[in-house]
Amino acid sequence: MRIVALETLRPAFQKNLCVVVLHTEDGQVGLGDAFMQSAAVEAYLHDHVAPLLVGQEHPSPEAVSQLLAPYVGFQGGGVEVRGNGAVDIALWDLLGRHTGLPVARLLGGPVRAEIPVYNTCAGPDYIQDTSRQTSANWGAVEGRYEDLTAFLNTPGALAKELRAEGLRGMKVWPFDHAAEASGGTRITPAEMDRALAVVREIRDAVGMDLDLMVELHGLWSRQAAVEICHALEPLQPFWVEDPVRPDAVDALGALCDEVGVPIATGETALGRRGFLPMLGQGRISYCTVDVQWTGGLTEARKVATLADTFAVPVAPHDCTGPITLAACFHLTMAQPNALVQETVRAFLRTWYPRVVEGLPEIRNGLARLNDSPGLGLTLTADLRTDPGTRCRVTELTTVKGRS
Numbered sequence: 001m002r003i004v005a006l007e008t009l010r011p012a013f014q015k016n017l018c019v020v021v022l023h024t025e026d027g028q029v030g031l032g033d034a035f036m037q038s039a040a041v042e043a044y045l046h047d048h049v050a051p052l053l054v055g056q057e058h059p060s061p062e063a064v065s066q067l068l069a070p071y072v073g074f075q076g077g078g079v080e081v082r083g084n085g086a087v088d089i090a091l092w093d094l095l096g097r098h099t100g101l102p103v104a105r106l107l108g109g110p111v112r113a114e115i116p117v118y119n120t121c122a123g124p125d126y127i128q129d130t131s132r133q134t135s136a137n138w139g140a141v142e143g144r145y146e147d148l149t150a151f152l153n154t155p156g157a158l159a160k161e162l163r164a165e166g167l168r169g170m171k172v173w174p175f176d177h178a179a180e181a182s183g184g185t186r187i188t189p190a191e192m193d194r195a196l197a198v199v200r201e202i203r204d205a206v207g208m209d210l211d212l213m214v215e216l217h218g219l220w221s222r223q224a225a226v227e228i229c230h231a232l233e234p235l236q237p238f239w240v241e242d243p244v245r246p247d248a249v250d251a252l253g254a255l256c257d258e259v260g261v262p263i264a265t266g267e268t269a270l271g272r273r274g275f276l277p278m279l280g281q282g283r284i285s286y287c288t289v290d291v292q293w294t295g296g297l298t299e300a301r302k303v304a305t306l307a308d309t310f311a312v313p314v315a316p317h318d319c320t321g322p323i324t325l326a327a328c329f330h331l332t333m334a335q336p337n338a339l340v341q342e343t344v345r346a347f348l349r350t351w352y353p354r355v356v357e358g359l360p361e362i363r364n365g366l367a368r369l370n371d372s373p374g375l376g377l378t379l380t381a382d383l384r385t386d387p388g389t390r391c392r393v394t395e396l397t398t399v400k401g402r403s
Ligand SMILES: [Mg+2]
Pocket: 215, 217, 241, 242, 267, 317
């Protein structure tokens, strides 16, 4: 299983995505993806990772994660971590293909046959252009599966539509405009009313028949976040997500003590060391680790197990690419404390299938894996041939001292 080339593909239709393909001597490929600042990740992978990785015989994910550990850029999910996370996911995929086993089995599972999913109400173009979490990066406002527009304007109808599809949960972020207006420092009564109306309308439409996740994107200061959480308490959200930045650990702990809603956090937290201070306080209710942003499956499963030690379920983050989502499903099938998997129907039905085939089928709000080796994915033929896709390859012959 000697690695002979590292290839990256950056599609024009999603500028934040960098697909990583590891090629082996015997013609196998392992797939991974990195999301946000794809050009910087691409440069890092070819300049730094390929010279270390290409030419390696039987590279194990654990050994490579040690090999690639950077001296700087390892906190907070920097370019290095996202690149390493994509490589790690590709190595698990390769290992599965090499052994003929699904990654969920390599991880010691499965412990379940299916996992519930919830829908994050983004549109197809959400986070398309830049890596910033602002309304300027929310994408188009009209079209099929524009669930962001729908939750802002017709939240009750959207909730009914999702429930009719069999989904058991939905996530919305009606407070973000108010956070932008004040830099997260305060929310006016009028802004609070407007945002709460979205949540109220969902509850009026479907009652408690749908789990409701309210996303705050870590945009708020503590006092404003506390006020929002208090206002949400009567509407019984399943969780409030990232009320403040997850690295504002003391503020998060104080907030969790003050409010009467469950708190989920962690998609931008990094690794065991990033999660331990939050889990150690015994206050967060759900761990929303991002399998790629936290450094790959090798680290994510340790985070999930650490969360289990503190009796906290994991609910992995999506929005970071279809290959990462597949890795999430393999993790949740193998992880005893997995609760639910985030998905975005607008991505699953538009650009995710333009990258790969073979993602798990979701029926009645439940995802089920098949027995395909590795992650079970195949790159679409169109991705390489699309003239808008930027392809770059570092081969064994070009890596100094390794040919
Ligand atoms: Mg989130």
